Structure formats: C-alpha cells, structure tokens
Amino acid sequence: MTTTSSGGGSEHPTADREIVISRTISAPRELVFEAYTQVRHLSRWWGPEGFSTTTRSFEFRVGGIWDFVMHGPDGTDYQEWITWREIVPPERIALLHGESRDDPNAFESVLAFEPIGDETRIVMRTVFPTKELRDEAVEKYHAIEGGEQTLGNLAAYVAELTRNDTGRNETTPNGAES
Incomplete structure (x- = not known):
C-alpha cells in the first residue's frame, strides 16, 4: 500500500538528497486534493x-503561505512554514517547506x-538542499516513517469523509433521503 524510496540511486542528480513516499488512497483525486489543500481539513x-x-x-x-505549529506527542512544538510554488488542481502541488520564511535549510516537495480508477495515488517527492540535511531528516526526525504516517492519516481522514458523505446520501426506511 505504501512505497518509499530514500534516494541513493545515481539515475537522478538529486537522488542522494531526496525522499519519495507514495500511497494509494481509496477516494477520488478531487477529494484527496481538497483534503490536502483546505485548512479546514488539514488540522484533522x-x-x-x-x-x-x-x-x-x-x-x-x-x-x-501556510504558517503553522506541529505539536509533538512529547509536548515539543515545531515551527513550520510552507510557501506554495505551483498549484495545478487536482494534479500537482509544489512547495517550499522550512521552519520560517527565510530558512536556508528549507526543502522542496x-x-x-494520480487517478487510478476510483482511487488516488499520491506521490510526495522531497528534495533537500544537501545530502547531509536529507540524512539528518531521515535519522533524527524519522522523515520516512513520519511521511508514511502522515499519508496514512490522510487516507484514514478521507475514508471518514467518504463514509460520512455516503451516509448522508442513503435512503431511510420510509423512502426519504437522509
């Protein structure tokens, strides 16, 4: 269900600086894109x-921009800053992600x-400024596991939205729509 590549190949000039994580989500592309791009969904x-x-x-x-704080389970707050660089609904998003607007260690994602029938494959390709920053993200911040968990959370949230939407459109026993 989830595929990851932590770089290292020589076929791409950025391979030693990148992390690629993908997941297939059982929902239409438009809904997955909406959940990723509307603030009312993101905090969920x-x-x-x-x-x-x-x-x-x-x-x-x-x-x-998206200026936000991630609160870790241990109580640590992580200042985060995303600048949207390209938006092609519902196909593609490019962004710069760091701790602040001028973070020299910010990475690009x-x-x-990608639509696959009634499902969506989301592929997240992140490129760090240096191999060392990528390695630090993987080793110290568990970026691969964190990315997989984040996409897992997205899949679970979208499944919940889909269930709720289906429930509202079902017919009640008396023939009226609920």
Missing part, C-alpha cells in the same frame, strides 16, 4: 501519529495526485 490529519497542528495563517495560492 496533518502530521505523524500523535502530532497535532495549529494553523496561524493559511493562504492556498501560488506565493501564499512536489506532490502528484
């Missing part, structure tokens, strides 16, 4: 297991939302 699933998110500001447009 964003982050690894045990984390919560508080948004300080959010503007989903090219050049817009490109997310692709």
Whole structure:
C-alpha cells in the first residue's frame, strides 16, 4: 500500500538528497486534493501519529503561505512554514517547506495526485538542499516513517469523509433521503 524510496540511486542528480513516499488512497483525486489543500481539513490529519497542528495563517495560492505549529506527542512544538510554488488542481502541488520564511535549510516537495480508477495515488517527492540535511531528516526526525504516517492519516481522514458523505446520501426506511 505504501512505497518509499530514500534516494541513493545515481539515475537522478538529486537522488542522494531526496525522499519519495507514495500511497494509494481509496477516494477520488478531487477529494484527496481538497483534503490536502483546505485548512479546514488539514488540522484533522496533518502530521505523524500523535502530532497535532495549529494553523496561524493559511493562504492556498501560488506565493501564499501556510504558517503553522506541529505539536509533538512529547509536548515539543515545531515551527513550520510552507510557501506554495505551483498549484495545478487536482494534479500537482509544489512547495517550499522550512521552519520560517527565510530558512536556508528549507526543502522542496512536489506532490502528484494520480487517478487510478476510483482511487488516488499520491506521490510526495522531497528534495533537500544537501545530502547531509536529507540524512539528518531521515535519522533524527524519522522523515520516512513520519511521511508514511502522515499519508496514512490522510487516507484514514478521507475514508471518514467518504463514509460520512455516503451516509448522508442513503435512503431511510420510509423512502426519504437522509
């Protein structure tokens, strides 16, 4: 269900600086894209297991920002900053992610939302400025496991949305729609 690649191949010039994580989600691409791009959804699933998110500001447009804090299960707060660089609904998002607007260690991510019948394959390709920063993210911050958990949270949240939506459209015993 989840595939990861932590780089290391020589076929791509950025391979030693990148992390690639993908997951197939049982929901239409438009819904998965919406859950990833609307602030009302993000706080419900964003982050690894045990984390919560508080948004300080959010503007989903090219050049817009998402300024937020991730709260770790141990009580540690992580300042986060995302600048949206490219948005092609519902296919692709490119972003720059760091601790602040001018973070020299910020990394670039490109997310692709690929339709596969009634499902969506999301591929998250992250490229760090250096191999050392990538290795630190993997070893110290468990970036691969955290990314897999985050996409797992997204899949569970979208499944919940899909169930709730289906429940509202079912017919009640007296023939009326609920």
